[in-house]
Amino acid sequence: MPEIERRITQAEAIREALAQAMEEDERVIVIGEGVPDPKGIFGTTTGLQQRFGKARVFDSPLSENGITGICVGAAISGMRPVMVHQRIDFALLAMDQIVNNAAKWHYMFAGQVKVPLVIRVIIGRGWGPGPQHAQSLQALFAHIPGLKVVMPTSGYDAKGMLLAAIRDDNPVIFIEHRWLQDIADHVPEAPYIVPLDQALICRPGQHVTLAAFSYMTVEARLAAEALAEHGIEVEVVDARSVRPLDMSTIVESVRRTGTLIVADTAWKTGGIAGEVIAGVAETAFSALKRPPLRICLPDIPAPTSPHLTRGYYPDALYLARAIAAHLGRSIPDAELADRLFRTTPHDVPQREFRGPF
């Protein structure tokens, strides 16, 4: 199995998925502001136009609502468009077409027309993107019947779920995290599918269920490793999908651990972390041995200055402390801090990151 050695970044995994989808189905087209440009959406679309031509890989005017509607129109006419927003914030301009049309076209016409559309949106941050360029708006999409909404964490899942999303006959909001794009993972070359509705237990543990979304899964795993050294076994569930939420995997885990903590990349109030808690409280109340807990962003927009973002984004150390405290376990803080101290500046994904976005 030489395959097992193949490690590529998530950005490369996404590019590979796009290329393979275009290869296997000529109805697949890719469009977005900057798709064929030299930066290629953080490298996720680089080379696609050279390979598949200008008739299938498009740049886009700055017209988010219009282009979304145009892609819906193409999708109901037999194409399978994949569109992309470099920041989820720009998708706010397209909420009308996403919510009123894409999500409902199949339903409104009683199932006569399909909308095979993938909308890639990127959350997270370079450095200092600030209030309008670093939102994590998954909750807005998660509330909408007719959409599927996914947030893969690993490069493996990113490829498999993107292929699944493109093959799916429904509109899928595919949420990528900027800080995951440069992380390498084992990603098989041949096309494969990861289902759009299944959470993944990526670390088993019997003391607490930590359901995490997207990049928070990375921090969650680090926290879990550190806590394991102190005898706290955290079960890390990578939620992977937001709509539908795989509640049964989460509920089963809570039935084993008795404790639920949810870590999300978004603001706490009105976010999907609350939805997970409400779902568990409704359906597995008696399994809960103690109050559930959300670890999310504070309810304020992201500031820009690194002096101000410090502490804004909960990291592994924050998670580990919060988990230990929630379980009433006292761990010498210096040990945790020592283990989880981030040597990279807190506002960049990798040490080599040099800006500007």
Add this chain to the structure above:
Amino acid sequence: MPEIERRITQAEAIREALAQAMEEDERVIVIGEGVPDPKGIFGTTTGLQQRFGKARVFDSPLSENGITGICVGAAISGMRPVMVHQRIDFALLAMDQIVNNAAKWHYMFAGQVKVPLVIRVIIGRGWGPGPQHAQSLQALFAHIPGLKVVMPTSGYDAKGMLLAAIRDDNPVIFIEHRWLQDIADHVPEAPYIVPLDQALICRPGQHVTLAAFSYMTVEARLAAEALAEHGIEVEVVDARSVRPLDMSTIVESVRRTGTLIVADTAWKTGGIAGEVIAGVAETAFSALKRPPLRICLPDIPAPTSPHLTRGYYPDALYLARAIAAHLGRSIPDAELADRLFRTTPHDVPQREFRGPF
């Protein structure tokens, strides 16, 4: 106190609040598609242009995002605009300006500029509005730091909260329900304020806390009356505000009753009902004697046909049955059904309703 006899409809209460706000502060202007037209937004703006002139009461082009941004621009320049969408569905076109600008302008500039803007949006239904004209999208706004979001139920609160919203220096999403507009209530003539952040216990009861939003409060009270005859005392909390949620009133109630049920006008998944449950579970877990419960719309868009909307909107009978079942109390169903049977067709607010919307 002859005042106590004064009963006007909620639509009239809203119109009165607008008129009084315009009278007390010349910076208040009113704009929206149809504001000065003969229908006057279901009667809520009728006569205002005649009274305050064309320089303060405006019709609007069909340009939701643009007009919202224009109102933000006017608000940061010292005006106090009140704008209105006849349906909340149209506000989806303006999510960019609402979320990216209105909600953040004060924060982004570190408090230097205020955005005193009220956006009235109407949810609910005439008959048969269907998938694109009957959404209850409060959850989308409730997630956004920087917004205030309210949903008054009574005519009294509608007037007092609208006056408070207009006097507030922040953007307020003011959500009205179509089915409340023709309900009469005691509404004092002199201007008064109802705070934007306080839930109201509108019926005390020791067995179960029923937190309800907007029109669901009406159905909740009917259900509570019916259940009282069977010895179930329901504490009905009219949540009134969505952001901020008055969690302390709800939590205190749950501490007394031990049981939480939330009734919302919106889809269940990802809605604010889940937020209420998550908040209570996090902060008052031990007060809960049994699982919490959500009573919301099913996770599908509203259909149009009356044959299809039957059962789509939970009513008092549905609530009463669900509450009794949740408490494990068996009440002869015929008695409940008899008491709560709706003699008005299920798809209209009043018997006299004749369409078309």
Add this chain to the structure above:
Amino acid sequence: MTTFSLFRSMLRIRRIEEAIAERYGAQEMRCPVHLSIGQEAVAVGVCAALQPQDGVFGGHRAHAHYLAKGGDLTAMLAEIYGLENGCCRGVGGSMHIIDLAAGFLGAVPIVGATIPLAVGAAWAAKLRNEDKVIVVFFGDGTFEEGVVHESINFAVLHRLPVLFVCENNLYACYTRLSERQPDRPIHAIAAAHGCRIFTAEGDDVEAVHAASRMAVADLRAGGAPVFLECSTYRWREHCGPNQDDHLGYRPSGELAKWESTCPVSRLASTLSSSPEGARLVAAAEAEIAGEIASAFAAALASPVPQPADLPGYLYA
């Protein structure tokens, strides 16, 4: 397409909408309806220039477009009645109609919502090398939505086979054009975007048809997107079955002026000037009355839809 068949198509639409209006009061069509009475010539003149494989999108006021493109009458009526045999099985009602077999690709009530869809459909047709023209109908008010400009820009950029038809009836609901737009022609903006422009008096079906034929021929030959603006007038209330001149939002005499140039009756008089023509007109009236009566009967014979089916419509 002969003058008579243009006339007949308009007459049929007029009578169908009158029948809807007449029966609306019975409270059995429990959804908003937006009638095109007075505006039939635009729908008919344009759609008569299309082939079956061409596609049409509409908006909130779409009965005429649906019928002119050949949409199934019974399915539309059943839909308005909220019945299982409706073209959306009752999910949609009057504001959501579709007939894929006829090339009526859908109408929904968010104004402007179908304009980018039409461009997307035209884009797909071009990418797939299909001989297909896509038409979208919308009102003067809808032109104020930014998405219209975004859609036109993309269509012109990619030279897509799309015909934008603006039915300028001077009002959006009860608000006159002059309260919403400055005094300049709508089509001039489309022209500046790079569309080819046609205009027509929307109460003259032959003029609309002639312009549409040229437009569609241009598009089939690979020409730039076309924007056709037609002046027209809505006779009844914005939404619902009634007259509403008493509300006073129209200048007095305006409605009467437009009624006097009624596209249907003007053509009826012209045609009736010969005895043969008069006979044809009378026969058409009779046939249409019969068709409408049976369509209503057939629609009302539909079973009722079942709420249990709804979740199945959500995802493909």
Add this chain to the structure above:
Amino acid sequence: MTTFSLFRSMLRIRRIEEAIAERYGAQEMRCPVHLSIGQEAVAVGVCAALQPQDGVFGGHRAHAHYLAKGGDLTAMLAEIYGLENGCCRGVGGSMHIIDLAAGFLGAVPIVGATIPLAVGAAWAAKLRNEDKVIVVFFGDGTFEEGVVHESINFAVLHRLPVLFVCENNLYACYTRLSERQPDRPIHAIAAAHGCRIFTAEGDDVEAVHAASRMAVADLRAGGAPVFLECSTYRWREHCGPNQDDHLGYRPSGELAKWESTCPVSRLASTLSSSPEGARLVAAAEAEIAGEIASAFAAALASPVPQPADLPGYLYA
């Protein structure tokens, strides 16, 4: 405004942005920056036509507009460094700048986001009978956003004192105009909307200024909204401090051509043709260098902002 002061204002902006670019690599300005190097003449020519009470809005690339309107340099630099004395106390960074005292009413990076705000500010000015003109700067790409058309329509309808300035630098990020818009002038669309139109070569500060003076005078006299389109060119990468001609997205020679008509150095040569002029130019360089050095020093002397203050900024 003399030619020399126009020149000096451009030179100052050029040197400030060069200084930012030079220091960006030190990794202490930890936010995206979009430089206007090459485009200074538009900001300067327009703002020189304004009064202090007039208002200006910008977008993601707003340093030049802020500075040309008289925004505080130290506060801008401190903001880019994320420090407490920044014009937004570090909350905003380079893409969110404001100086209310100078009439710079705000810039934010969602493209098109400030265009309706400018119209709203002009509307407020008109409703309050204030003698105020509002200007908004935006790029060719931004013109593709529907909200721009919605904003222009409203401005023309209500005849508001707003000047729309389109800096057409041929690119949105790395995408050339011809990939995003058909081949027709942008300003022709604004003209069709009913704006009064001016155009200027954006590397000729005096031409921009002359057009702006006429435009602003028109607006003060109650004229229709004005749309000014300036051709211009961005020399550096879309975002960040570097050159990027090696990426190959620009036709070869294009950058060089624009560099050869540099608005700053062309005027420097003209002015330097007299000894007195040469002396003034040299003095300006020296003064500006001094000002920049002290501004950086002052900015960097700022305390750091405190996260604990953030919640207080959320609601008024």
